[in-house]
Amino acid sequence: MYAICGATGNIGRIIAERLLDQGRKVRVIGRNAKKLQPLADRGADAIVADLTDTKAITKAFTGATAVYVLIPPNMTAKDVRKYQNRIGESITTAIKNSGVRHVVNLSSVGAHKSEGMGIVNGLYDQEQRLNKLEGVNVLHLRPSFFMENHLWQLNTIKEHGMLASTMKADTPVAQIATADIAEFAVKRITDLDFTGKVTRELLGPNDVTMTDVATAIGTAIGTKNLNVQQVSLDDTRKHMLGMGASESVVDSMIELYEAVNKGTWSPTEQRRPENTTPTTIEAFSRTFSTLYEKQ
Template sequence: MYVVLGANGRAGGEVARALIESGEAVRVVLRRKEQSEEWTALGAEVAIASVEDAGAMADALTGARAAFLLNPPPVSGDPYQRTEEIGAAIADAARRAGLPKAVVLSSIGAQHASGTGVIATLNRFEALLDGVAPATAFLRSGYFVETWSEVAQPVLSQSILPSFIEPSQKIPMVSTIDVGRAAATVLREEWTGKRIVELGGPEDWSANDVASAFAEVLGRPVTAVLVAPEERAALLAEEGVPGEVADALLGMYEGIANGLFTRQDSSEHRRGTIALATAIERVVATPAGR
């Protein structure tokens, strides 16, 4: 039995689907019972637990061969304090359950304790979960291609791709489909101790490349336009992003601009197979993101 956290999110959902499609027994951990219908229809077992509840999480993890663990993306409050609380609860739960193997979602750039905004919370999350199981792997993902769904509307209506990343700067990006497949693969591998696995797409991409992929899918030109740093906070506020969360997100883009979103030579490096246009085609089909 493989246990997957965050199954209703982008990455966790792809991990659960990849395992189910491979014929594995899967238990997804959901916050609310009403979220379970899709997963029971796919044949998954469902456990209801909040990531902050160590007792309920321990029950959900009991009996697992391995588990996919993550720190949910921040939506409110102080992301750094939330990481402390969630990381401590998940670590406690895993130890109570005697979890033998864990794959923990992290991010490229998580080697830096500061200067990377919200990515720095994953530096701390890695520290809290280090040694949480006899075999623990930190899957450091590139920037999710599906994150561009958050600005798909101006692409569809105006053929403009707003970007907080300088349009020509290539960075590690990857489709969450590849994240799911990679996590499912690592979960079934055998090792002991700690691993850091860094995952990108078939190649590194820029916002200009993303705009070109939108253009290919839509059949018309699309232009990437850099949003000036001084304009970004107001845009996030208009979208309803709370101030502390917005600050952490803006810090991430500052870290990317400063060259901190990079792989480590000492890590395992892997690449997915999903082409940029393939991932963007899915974004266009479901612009709100999955």
């Protein structure tokens, strides 16, 4: 049996679906029974629990061959690092008390640094915490910028005909499709081919600029000359606060954007076949276009 946290999210859902496709026993964890139901309908054991509920997730992890864990986003957290640490401690205790021996932990590029990476610093804390577990094999996946982040721009593109970007338009950044992270995780938790504490960056197929992203999305949705509008950090702050994000979350995201633009948030591994994943920004843009049509 495999226990999958965040099973209704981008990555966890695909991991659970692939494991079910392979006829494996899966326990899926999330806070919303309705969202978990499609997986339950396919035979997964659905556990409705908050990741801060250590007792419930210890029970959910017990008997698992491997677990997939993450620290989910919480846009309204009053103190985001404190929130991340609370979830991280709960997950770590549950792993320890359940006796599970293989863990795939969703982390991020930049999680080798304790400061200056904004929201990613909470993932550094979690890597360190999990590394202290004795007798548990932990693979920290450190993916780069998710292509799915561009889905937040569906409305902006529809209403204003442009792609807004806090990242510099001409800076190449490794971008990855979350489905590729899920496929990689499935392989690792079924092959169990990691021992000790290891990290693996996942960097998408190539580095792309926001101008490249605009060209790919523009082509897919049939909008010629989709331009990138550079958004200042101040305007990003105002926009995020207006959307209901907490001051703490906004501060940590601004710090991360600054790190991206300065180039201090960057992979540590050289690109090579092992950390390169297949889905291109053009292929992702076709998925984007389907959702754009449905808007």
